[in-house]
Amino acid sequence: MSMMALNPTDNQPLIQLQGVTKVYGTGQAAMHALRGIDLRIDEGEFVAVMGPSGSGKSTCMNILGCLDTPAGGAYKFKGIEVGELSRSQRTRLRRFYLGFVFQGYNLLSRTSALENVELPLIYRGVPAGERRARGLQALETVGLKGWESHTPGELSGGQQQRVAIARAVVTDPTVLFADEPTGNLDTARSREIMDLLTGLNREQGITVVMVTHEPDMAAYAERTVHFLDGLVASDKQNGRAT
Amino acid sequence: MLWNTVLLALREIKRNVMRSFLTILGIVIGVGAVITLVTIGGGATAQVKEQIASMGSNLLMVTPGKRLGPGQSSNTPLFKVSDGEAILRDVSSVAAVAPVSSKSLQAVFGNANWSTSVTGTDNEYLRVTNRSIGSGRQFSDSELRAGAAVCIVGETVRKKLFGGQEPLGGNIRLEKLSCQVIGILTAKGQNTMGMDQDDIVVIPLRTFQRRISGNQDVSLFQVSVQQGASTDKAQQDIRLLMRERRHLSPSDDDNFNVMDMKEIASMLTGITQLLTALLGAVAAVSLLVGGIGIMNIMLVSVTERTHEIGVRLAIGALEREVLMQFLVEAVVLSSLGGLIGIVLALAGSVWLASVLRVPFVFNAGIVIIAFLFSAAVGVIFGYFPALKAARLDPIEALWYE
Secondary structure, eight states: OOTTTTOOOTTSOSEEEEEEEEEESOGGGOEEEEEEEEEEEOTTOEEEEEOOTTSSHHHHHHHHTTSSOOSEEEEEETTEEGGGSOHHHHHHHHHHHEEEEOTTOOOOTTSOHHHHHHHHHHHTTOOHHHHHHHHHHHHHHTTOTTOTTOOGGGSOHHHHHHHHHHHHHTTOOSEEEEESTTTTSOHHHHHHHHHHHHHHHHHSOOEEEEEOSOHHHHTTSSEEEEEETTEEEEEEEOOOOO | OHHHHHHHHHHHHHHTHHHHHHHHHHHHHHHHHHHHHHHHHHHHHHHHHHHHHHHOTTEEEEEESSSSSSOOOTTSOOEEHHHHHHHHHHOTTEEEEEEEEEEEEEEEETTEEEEEEEEEEOTHHHHHTTOOEEEEOOOOHHHHHHTOSEEEEOHHHHHHHHTTSOOTTOEEEETTEEEEEEEEEOOOOBOTTSOBTTSEEEEEHHHIIIIIIOSSEEOEEEEEEOTTSOHHHHHHHHHHHHHHHTTOOTTSOOSEEEEEHHHHHHHHHHHHHHHHHHHHHHHHHHHHHHHHHHHHHHHHHHHHTHHHHHHHHHTTOOHHHHHHHHHHHHHHHHHHHHHHHHHHHHHHHHHHHHHHTOOOOOOHHHHHHHHHHHHHHHHHHHHHHHHHHHTOOHHHHHHOO
8 A cells, every 4th residue: 555645744734624525415405514614733632522413523523533535625634635545545544543432432342341452453463462462551541450351241331431542542543533432421430531531632642632512521622613504613722621 | 464363253153153053054064965975976886886896897798779778679679598509609708698587576475475576597697697595406407498487586585475484495476477496595785776686586597488478588698708808809709699690781780789897887887976966066056055144144244243343444444354354254154164064974974874885985075175165155155245344434334223
């Protein structure tokens, strides 16, 4: 695969969206999910993305996560024009730079916590011994030391989300995309997860982009971007909560 | 990486033991049936060859008609006793000639009756077919000349008609003929075609002609060639002699057949092999059906694991890695079915061979072919579901409920 196309440039912003549009369907039934998004995210930021349902924030996250491509405009990731990449090139981009945490955890059932965490390393071709060591390390980071052999069914919701976070950061990604990571959790568990994400952002320098409905959770981020009707309605720095 | 994928596939199979087993049942049965049939067929062929070899290569059979078996033209003249006498007299390399005429008849003794084959011949028959008298005696010359009402019975006929009673001196009835048992043949068992060679009543040819067939015809001659003499030469000499005796002009085809055991052997093994191939082909169809079963379950599996596929694709699995995962799973499944089928087939063949009294001949070729075929079935029928999995859109797969 041509790594030339994936050659990132460090002097470029990490994420830059310029007039990004996305349309679903055609003609009368066409739904304009994104109507021209301009957004720049630099390395080390912790950004919360908010907005009502249908505001386009999920579509934007899919594009940012290289799971989807813009219909118009440009998305540059470290200077790489993502819209011009093939499907497998985008997969490689995800494999080496991106981590994902989903609302529904999306762990493999009947598979131990450690094996779930090791999964992305398998696709990176990391040898078994190193995989295990890094998997255990990541589980320890999220506070699940001793829970390695438990399957998702044997873990609570908060613990499952921690496994998912461990899986996302085991590869030392540049960006972590979190889609409503606390959506299924109570307040206490939610705060633990947010503390964990804040810690990863501050201590390991991982850029975090998080979609949330709750202003309390958004307050953990340094910056909040509001979406409305496929456009960025507001974009402001937060006084960070502690 | 491939080894990891195989381990992953094995784990996936283990998670659903019952379903996996049902999935591969078709392959198990297909592979098992193919190997069993071919192995037993091979054993039967080997047995035919061996039995024919044990009969000696110096046997010839002279039959009327253009070829052996059904389809003889009805206007072909049959043989007379004098034809056999001429063969013995004029062909120097011939050691013995036995005229043979047979008919299936009901044999009755007291209350017991048994349907058997009645053969009219002479004492040379015993020599030519390599049989001997177990108890009693063979025919005397005067009995043969006069067409006396005497018979020699095989072991099966003795058991069925006489049970525990003394057969020698007893009178059995064959249609209107009542004949006295003067000898018992030594048991010989089944012949190459699975017929019981002890299910036989032998009577003098003249008795057969007068009392049973009502004519002077002879169905066929069995000829033994002298040890060391060429059967090809004898065959050729008999052919020329018979052409002359049957007044065939040079342009006429033979209306009789002189076959040596090699030809009969190749004909019989040919039939056996054809049957084996046909049955094997039927069994191969079940392998195909087994493959469709695998495809069906793999499609279900892909749908069930849409979420998992979405996660894998999102965190960096390439299309071909997901394709590979499901393809390997299908191949591991079908190969596992193949292996189980092979084990069952070999055990079944050993057992079946002993029941059918056929030698067990291990055929490594068919085992390897059947295994490769089962693996290939996995590749062919696993490809479509695997492709379906690999082509999934990660976003849709993640949101799939």
